[in-house]
Amino acid sequence: xxxxxxxxxxxxxxxxxxxxxxxxxxxxxxxxxxxxxxxxxxxxxxxxxxxxxxxxxxxxxxxxxxxxxxxxxxxxxxxxxxxxxxxxxxxxxxxxxxxxxxxxxxxxxxxxxxxxxxxxxxxxxxxxxxxxxxxxxxxxxxxxxxxxxxxxxxxxxxxxxxxxxxxxxxxxxxxxxxxxxxxxxxxxxxxxxxxxxxxxxxxxxxxxxxxxxxxxxxxxxxxxxxxxxxxxxxxxxxxxxxxxxxxxxxxxxxxxxxxxxxxxxxxxxxxxxxxxxxxxxxxxxxxxxxxxxxxxxxxxxxxxxxxxxxxxxxxx
Ligand SMILES: O=C(O)CCC(=O)C(=O)O
Ligand SMILES: [Fe+2]
Numbered sequence: 001x002x003x004x005x006x007x008x009x010x011x012x013x014x015x016x017x018x019x020x021x022x023x024x025x026x027x028x029x030x031x032x033x034x035x036x037x038x039x040x041x042x043x044x045x046x047x048x049x050x051x052x053x054x055x056x057x058x059x060x061x062x063x064x065x066x067x068x069x070x071x072x073x074x075x076x077x078x079x080x081x082x083x084x085x086x087x088x089x090x091x092x093x094x095x096x097x098x099x100x101x102x103x104x105x106x107x108x109x110x111x112x113x114x115x116x117x118x119x120x121x122x123x124x125x126x127x128x129x130x131x132x133x134x135x136x137x138x139x140x141x142x143x144x145x146x147x148x149x150x151x152x153x154x155x156x157x158x159x160x161x162x163x164x165x166x167x168x169x170x171x172x173x174x175x176x177x178x179x180x181x182x183x184x185x186x187x188x189x190x191x192x193x194x195x196x197x198x199x200x201x202x203x204x205x206x207x208x209x210x211x212x213x214x215x216x217x218x219x220x221x222x223x224x225x226x227x228x229x230x231x232x233x234x235x236x237x238x239x240x241x242x243x244x245x246x247x248x249x250x251x252x253x254x255x256x257x258x259x260x261x262x263x264x265x266x267x268x269x270x271x272x273x274x275x276x277x278x279x280x281x282x283x284x285x286x287x288x289x290x291x292x293x294x295x296x297x298x299x300x301x302x303x304x305x306x307x308x309x310x311x312x313x314x315x316x
Contacts, residue, residue, distance in 0.1 A: 028154030035249030089192030276301025
């Protein structure tokens with residue numbers, strides 16, 4: 001396999017049980033193997049994608065002093081702006097060559113969650129930035145819920161098993177700007193090799209190239225979807241919950257060849273998290289004699305906290 005497999009959400013949404021089952025098997029077996037797919041027929045319209053990129057580019061083009069107004073010290077980088085040099089891959093000392101923004105969940109009437117989640121940060125210089133960002137957030141969340149339904153069926157759970165955990169979950173939409181490279185990067189890369197923390201990641205923008213995925217045989221392969229496709233991968237939380245049945249695959253964003261150093265890169269991952277009280281304990285359905293329980297019991301909230309410290313966004 002030299003590229004990641006492509007799947008069609010329209011199969012899952014069709015009324016034909018055979019097509020639905022085909023989608024379940026295709027995505028499930030891809031996640032047992034390479035851990036990544038590209039997916040067409042998601043819920044983001046071309047207009048929404050275009051509007052979102054415009055807003056994101058306008059935001060990152062603001063002067064650094066303006067952007068820094070939106071950076072929250074000691075917030076664990078969970079909302080607002082995160083400047084250059086802050087985040088590094090878990091086992092790396094070099095910071096990634098990127099700046100980014102975080103939109104978080106705006107929960108429906110649930111007093112506990114309204115209190116738990118930090119408020120989104122409003123950008124006053126751009127009228128539509130927050131509105132468009134949250135529209136995209138909703139469409140990615142909707143797409144992700146269908147993917148989780150397919151995975152629940154693949155694992156042998158009730159189709160709607162993940163729904164109550166994913167709805168109002170602690171998900172994050174992260175527009176990223178990798179600026180032009182202006183001097184020898186000295187070992188630093190756009191994004192160092194890492195696995196994602198969350199349940200699944202839905203990524204916009206990988207069609208421009210640079211994303212690489214580590215295949216089981218140790219080879220890095222390019223993950224370049226069609227322009228209208230999202231890249232969707234399993235994160236560490238789902239790997240843990242499924243006792244390693246579904247794989248959270250290591251990936252990275254490499255620097256372009258020197259001739260293209262002047263080109264910025266923009267990408268927009270949606271990190272789909274459950275509510276923090278979800279137990280990630282290994283599922284019974286994924287434990288047997290050949291696959292003994294691999295991980296200690298932990299909640300999503302505890303796991304997230306541990307990982308934010310490891311990647312440099314939280315102090316303790
Ligand atoms: O920019 C990309 O294409 C991927 C970014 C990524 O892997 C991440 O932020 O976790
Ligand atoms: Fe990632």
